[in-house]
Amino acid sequence: MGELTGAEIVLKVLESQGINTVFGHPGGAILPLYDCLPGSSIKHYLVRHEQGAVHMAEGYARSTGKIGVAFATSGPGATNTVTGLVDAKMDSIPVLVVSAQVPMSLIGKDGFQEADTVGITLPATKHSDMVRDINDLEKTLLDAFRIILDRRPGPVLIDIPKDVLMAKTKYPRYSQNVIKRNPRFESGDVQDAARALCEAKRPVVYFGGGIINADASEQLTRLIRELNLPATSTLMGLGAFAGTDPLFLGMLGMHGLYPANMAIYESDCILAVGVRFDDRVTGKLSAFAPRAQIIHIDVDAAEIDKNKKAAFPIVSDAAPALDLLYEESVKYLKEGHAGREKSMENWWGVIREWQKSRPLKYNLKKDVIKPQQVIEQLYRQTKGDAIIVTDVGQHQMWAAQYYLYDKPRNWITSGGLGTMGYGMPAAIGAQLGNPGRTVVAVVGDGAFQMTMQEMALLMNKTVPVKLVIFNNHFLGMVRQWQDLFYEKRFTATDLTSSPDFVMLAQAYGIDALRVDKPDKLEDSVRKMLESEGAFLLDIIVDHEEHVYPMVPAGAASHDMIVQKETDLLYMD
Amino acid sequence: MSTTFSTLVENKFWVLARISRLFSRHMFNIQSLSVAPTINPDISCMTIDVDEEPDRLRRMQVELSKIVNVLSVDICDKNNYVETEMVLVKINTSSPHFSNFLKEVQRFNARVVYRQADIEIVEFSGDRESIKAFLDTSLAHEVESVIRTGPVAMCKKTQDNRRAGGNLYMG
Ligand SMILES: Cc1ncc(C[n+]2csc(CCOP(=O)(O)OP(=O)(O)O)c2C)c(N)n1
Numbered sequence: 164m165g166e167l168t169g170a171e172i173v174l175k176v177l178e179s180q181g182i183n184t185v186f187g188h189p190g191g192a193i194l195p196l197y198d199c200l201p202g203s204s205i206k207h208y209l210v211r212h213e214q215g216a217v218h219m220a221e222g223y224a225r226s227t228g229k230i231g232v233a234f235a236t237s238g239p240g241a242t243n244t245v246t247g248l249v250d251a252k253m254d255s256i257p258v259l260v261v262s263a264q265v266p267m268s269l270i271g272k273d274g275f276q277e278a279d280t281v282g283i284t285l286p287a288t289k290h291s292d293m294v295r296d297i298n299d300l301e302k303t304l305l306d307a308f309r310i311i312l313d314r315r316p317g318p319v320l321i322d323i324p325k326d327v328l329m330a331k332t333k334y335p336r337y338s339q340n341v342i343k344r345n346p347r348f349e350s351g352d353v354q355d356a357a358r359a360l361c362e363a364k365r366p367v368v369y370f371g372g373g374i375i376n377a378d379a380s381e382q383l384t385r386l387i388r389e390l391n392l393p394a395t396s397t398l399m400g401l402g403a404f405a406g407t408d409p410l411f412l413g414m415l416g417m418h419g420l421y422p423a424n425m426a427i428y429e430s431d432c433i434l435a436v437g438v439r440f441d442d443r444v445t446g447k448l449s450a451f452a453p454r455a456q457i458i459h460i461d462v463d464a465a466e467i468d469k470n471k472k473a474a475f476p477i478v479s480d481a482a483p484a485l486d487l488l489y490e491e492s493v494k495y496l497k498e499g500h501a502g503r504e505k506s507m508e509n510w511w512g513v514i515r516e517w518q519k520s521r522p523l524k525y526n527l528k529k530d531v532i533k534p535q536q537v538i539e540q541l542y543r544q545t546k547g548d549a550i551i552v553t554d555v556g557q558h559q560m561w562a563a564q565y566y567l568y569d570k571p572r573n574w575i576t577s578g579g580l581g582t583m584g585y586g587m588p589a590a591i592g593a594q595l596g597n598p599g600r601t602v603v604a605v606v607g608d609g610a611f612q613m614t615m616q617e618m619a620l621l622m623n624k625t626v627p628v629k630l631v632i633f634n635n636h637f638l639g640m641v642r643q644w645q646d647l648f649y650e651k652r653f654t655a656t657d658l659t660s661s662p663d664f665v666m667l668a669q670a671y672g673i674d675a676l677r678v679d680k681p682d683k684l685e686d687s688v689r690k691m692l693e694s695e696g697a698f699l700l701d702i703i704v705d706h707e708e709h710v711y712p713m714v715p716a717g718a719a720s721h722d723m724i725v726q727k728e729t730d731l732l733y734m735d
Numbered sequence: 736m737s738t739t740f741s742t743l744v745e746n747k748f749w750v751l752a753r754i755s756r757l758f759s760r761h762m763f764n765i766q767s768l769s770v771a772p773t774i775n776p777d778i779s780c781m782t783i784d785v786d787e788e789p790d791r792l793r794r795m796q797v798e799l800s801k802i803v804n805v806l807s808v809d810i811c812d813k814n815n816y817v818e819t820e821m822v823l824v825k826i827n828t829s830s831p832h833f834s835n836f837l838k839e840v841q842r843f844n845a846r847v848v849y850r851q852a853d854i855e856i857v858e859f860s861g862d863r864e865s866i867k868a869f870l871d872t873s874l875a876h877e878v879e880s881v882i883r884t885g886p887v888a889m890c891k892k893t894q895d896n897r898r899a900g901g902n903l904y905m906g
Binding site for chain 1: 760794801
């Protein structure tokens with residue numbers, strides 16, 4: 164046992180926890196840590212803005228299931244991480260940010276680049292803390308890993324003053340075993356829940372990102388298939404159950420599929436697991452699942468009854484709860500429930516009718532590329548096996564609707580916070596966590612410009628991200644709302660003053676291509692996917708296209724606008 | 736209805752900020768708050784009084800217990816908890832009400848803690864009802880000012896087993 168500096172201890176603890184990739188940006192206060200980096204096994208990626216570092220850590224974490232780590236210096240470095248931290252908090256992503264702070268003697272004195280980082284990040288994180296004493300550093304960092312992984316994952320920030328980074332102390336003092344999740348069942352009556360689920364005439368499974376965090380896809384799939392249940396996913400849950408499975412109804416919510424929203428509306432029993440009844444899912448709460456008994460499984464007790472009262476609350480990690488529910492259901496059905504098959508047949512009959520009468524659809528045009536067509540093309544050419552990372556806007560919704568995700572962690576998006584600028588950095592993180600995989604960043608021309616400086620990382624041949632810009636020359640999603648709800652007053656949504664993205668990519672040494680004709684689309688996508696390094700494909704898409712179905716904000720979720728205004732159709 | 740949370744927390748930097756911001760975030764107004772270390776100097780007890788709907792209280796209890804430095808959270812009810820609060824009352828001895836006020840002080844068993852020139856400060860402690868009764872009479876006698884600590888609460892059981900669950904991150 165020797166003596167190490169605070170900076171060395173930070174790197175040692177990260178190494179002990181299996182961290183080999185860090186995203187960050189240096190500055191004065193964090194220099195002692197950067198100075199030690201070359202001596203460690205950790206690979207550091209230099210971002211161009213600390214928001215990008217946190218999104219990269221998120222993309223890395225979401226795509227690998229490991230913890231994503233970012234470094235930032237004091238003051239502006241730390242404040243730049245806030246958007247990423249809130250994003251990770253909203254979507255329950257396991258992320259650690261290590262920020263440096265001015266030396267202890269300057270704290271509270273408005274020292275150069277001093278910001279009250281812990282104070283600023285209290286509401287932005289699951290936990291944030293400052294290390295005042297070198298002797299507390301190792302334990303605080305190990306605790307950070309524990310906190311990130313305990314129950315519902317989330318971001319933690321640890322702020323370390325520069326003099327603590329430079330001080331020396333004994334190391335190690337604690338066990339360096341890799342800290343793991345500890346999935347457990349906490350409370351709830353599974354037997355009653357199983358009976359309700361098996362006796363229901365119109366059951367639906369509504370699952371979300373919690374399944375992915377809990378690595379409970381297998382358990383979810385087994386239950387859905389055994390009970391022949393219709394299943395729908397939140398935006399965050401896509402891929403937790405196979406998108407190509409006939410039992411899958413597609414996404415629900417504001418831009419959910421018609422059969423999914425209708426099934427929820429008509430259901431008499433909903434198994435809600437790893438979800439939080441977000442307003443973008445439920446629409447008007449009182450009209451969401453008005454006839455259903457709700458079985459709510461969540462690892463976070465604070466989610467139970469938060470938005471919707473659960474008849475069967477179950478506080479548990481998703482995997483053990485779904486295992487128990489499966490066992491209890493099988494036991495219950497073994498006792499023979501002849502009526503169930505018939506009632507499920509009827510229910511599926513109703514659902515298949517909805518699927519037939521209101522499929523997802525859009526109209527192709529000869530001279531303009533339809534955005535939905537691009538997603539379909541990507542799906543076909545990647546055989547559904549790429550990691551799709553999106554930004555926020557219309558393109559995000561089309562990528563959720565038209566690409567079918569068969570496996571968890573192939574779909575990475577900013578759900579809860581809806582952070583424009585998330586896409587490309589998160590894709591870089593996903594690519595670094597998954598070398599050899601095809602990673603496609605689906606971004607809007609607006610959102611891309613919020614973090615496009617991170618293209619610098621694509622110059623590195625180890626980051627062959629395929630960047631697809633859905634270029635409609637507008638802030639499309641906002642324009643859609645202006646079109647539908649603000650009488651076509653298109654204020655401040657015109658993006659025609661954007662740069663030439665192809666030339667921009669070339670300035671970064673990245674291969675790029677523009678395509679604006681439908682008959683050239685297939686070839687261009689192929690060229691992009693076959694390229695060795697990173698590639699930017701600037702696709703000029705129809706700016707008049709809207710995302711449908713759409714539940715207007717605050718409306719009942721079965722009141723969907725399913726088509727463009729020419730044949731506007733409000734459904735009941 | 737006024738409700739009291741009794742919570743054991745780590746005696747550390749930021750803990751109060753974490754807790755108070757949670758109350759504001761959920762649009763609760765804290766009526767009173769009292770904090771001091773327990774026998775174990777590393778652990779403090781916070782007694783927090785709010786005026787809220789019962790279902791919102793339950794939710795706040797769960798949210799509070801998620802804070803890393805919070806060891807336990809109880810919603811105090813009369814059957815399990817003893818509650819007491821202290822008030823200090825300042826009166827000018829030249830007030831025409833002074834002699835009547837002194838009678839009340841005796842009736843309530845309040846204690847004079849300071850007397851100098853024309854100022855007298857009286858201390859009284861008791862449960863919610865007696866505090867209210869004492870304050871009603873004090874205010875009727877036009878006292879100069881009143882300061883309250885807010886209630887503190889103690890579990891009646893000998894074995895305070897609220898610590899059993901403990902906090903995950905302490906060990
Ligand atoms: C940081 C941030 N600012 C503003 C918004 C609001 N917003 C949501 S979608 C959107 C438009 C996105 O436009 P673009 O990236 O071009 O994508 P499109 O909708 O056209 O596909 C905006 C401004 C947001 N989500 N995030």
